[in-house]
Amino acid sequence: QDLAGYDLLVIPIIVASILLPPRVSVLLWAASAVFVVVDLGLAAHGATRNAVRPADRPPFLRSYPVVVYPLVLLSVVAVISSVAARSVARALTGTVVSIHP
Numbered sequence: 001q002d003l004a005g006y007d008l009l010v011i012p013i014i015v016a017s018i019l020l021p022p023r024v025s026v027l028l029w030a031a032s033a034v035f036v037v038v039d040l041g042l043a044a045h046g047a048t049r050n051a052v053r054p055a056d057r058p059p060f061l062r063s064y065p066v067v068v069y070p071l072v073l074l075s076v077v078a079v080i081s082s083v084a085a086r087s088v089a090r091a092l093t094g095t096v097v098s099i100h101p
Contacts, residue, residue: 006036006070010077017081018088025085029078036070 009032017025 007073009036009070009074013074013078014081017078017085022082022086025078025082029074032074033071036074037067040067040070 013025013028013032016028
Protein backbone atom coordinates (compact mmCIF):
# COMPACT_ATOMS: atom_id res chain seq x y z
CA GLN A 1 0.00 0.00 0.00
CA ASP A 2 2.97 2.32 0.52
CA LEU A 3 4.19 1.91 -3.06
CA ALA A 4 1.17 3.41 -4.83
CA GLY A 5 2.82 6.82 -5.12
CA TYR A 6 5.65 5.38 -7.21
CA ASP A 7 3.12 4.25 -9.82
CA LEU A 8 2.50 7.91 -10.66
CA LEU A 9 6.06 8.24 -11.95
CA VAL A 10 4.98 6.51 -15.16
CA ILE A 11 2.85 9.50 -16.22
CA PRO A 12 5.79 11.84 -17.01
CA ILE A 13 7.54 9.00 -18.85
CA ILE A 14 4.50 8.44 -21.07
CA VAL A 15 4.08 12.17 -21.74
CA ALA A 16 7.80 12.61 -22.45
CA SER A 17 7.87 9.71 -24.89
CA ILE A 18 4.96 11.22 -26.81
CA LEU A 19 6.00 14.88 -26.84
CA LEU A 20 9.79 14.90 -26.54
CA PRO A 21 12.73 13.21 -28.28
CA PRO A 22 13.43 9.57 -27.31
CA ARG A 23 16.56 10.50 -25.34
CA VAL A 24 14.52 12.58 -22.90
CA SER A 25 12.20 9.70 -22.03
CA VAL A 26 15.21 7.45 -21.37
CA LEU A 27 16.76 10.08 -19.10
CA LEU A 28 13.46 10.56 -17.31
CA TRP A 29 13.16 6.79 -16.80
CA ALA A 30 16.70 6.68 -15.37
CA ALA A 31 16.00 9.62 -13.05
CA SER A 32 12.78 7.99 -11.83
CA ALA A 33 14.54 4.67 -11.22
CA VAL A 34 17.32 6.37 -9.25
CA PHE A 35 14.73 8.28 -7.24
CA VAL A 36 12.85 5.09 -6.34
CA VAL A 37 16.02 3.25 -5.31
CA VAL A 38 17.37 6.14 -3.23
CA ASP A 39 14.02 6.95 -1.65
CA LEU A 40 13.27 3.37 -0.65
CA GLY A 41 16.86 2.72 0.36
CA LEU A 42 17.44 5.74 2.58
CA ALA A 43 14.04 6.78 3.87
CA ALA A 44 12.70 5.72 7.27
CA HIS A 45 10.09 3.00 6.93
CA GLY A 46 7.13 1.86 8.94
CA ALA A 47 6.44 -1.55 10.43
CA THR A 48 4.66 -2.91 7.33
CA ARG A 49 7.61 -2.30 5.05
CA ASN A 50 10.11 -3.50 7.65
CA ALA A 51 8.26 -6.82 7.77
CA VAL A 52 9.24 -7.64 4.15
CA ARG A 53 12.79 -6.32 4.40
CA PRO A 54 15.41 -8.99 5.15
CA ALA A 55 17.40 -8.24 8.29
CA ASP A 56 20.57 -10.05 7.20
CA ARG A 57 21.55 -7.49 4.53
CA PRO A 58 23.15 -4.04 4.84
CA PRO A 59 20.57 -1.25 5.34
CA PHE A 60 20.59 -0.04 1.74
CA LEU A 61 20.18 -3.55 0.27
CA ARG A 62 17.30 -4.43 2.57
CA SER A 63 14.93 -2.54 0.27
CA TYR A 64 15.66 -4.80 -2.71
CA PRO A 65 12.43 -6.88 -2.45
CA VAL A 66 10.39 -3.68 -2.24
CA VAL A 67 12.21 -1.85 -5.06
CA VAL A 68 11.64 -4.54 -7.68
CA TYR A 69 7.97 -3.76 -8.39
CA PRO A 70 8.33 -0.01 -9.08
CA LEU A 71 11.45 -0.57 -11.21
CA VAL A 72 9.79 -3.26 -13.31
CA LEU A 73 6.69 -1.10 -13.76
CA LEU A 74 8.76 1.94 -14.81
CA SER A 75 10.82 -0.14 -17.23
CA VAL A 76 7.86 -1.84 -18.89
CA VAL A 77 5.92 1.40 -19.30
CA ALA A 78 8.99 3.21 -20.66
CA VAL A 79 9.60 0.54 -23.31
CA ILE A 80 5.96 0.26 -24.36
CA SER A 81 5.41 4.03 -24.55
CA SER A 82 8.64 4.52 -26.48
CA VAL A 83 7.72 1.85 -29.03
CA ALA A 84 4.20 3.24 -29.37
CA ALA A 85 5.40 6.82 -29.79
CA ARG A 86 7.92 5.81 -32.45
CA SER A 87 5.23 3.84 -34.28
CA VAL A 88 2.93 6.85 -34.30
CA ALA A 89 5.78 9.11 -35.45
CA ARG A 90 6.52 6.76 -38.36
CA ALA A 91 2.85 6.67 -39.31
CA LEU A 92 2.63 10.46 -39.27
CA THR A 93 5.75 10.92 -41.38
CA GLY A 94 4.51 8.44 -43.94
CA THR A 95 7.29 5.91 -43.49
CA VAL A 96 5.89 2.59 -44.62
CA VAL A 97 7.51 -0.73 -43.85
CA SER A 98 6.75 -3.22 -46.58
CA ILE A 99 6.19 -6.84 -45.62
CA HIS A 100 6.48 -8.11 -49.18
CA PRO A 101 9.78 -7.65 -51.03
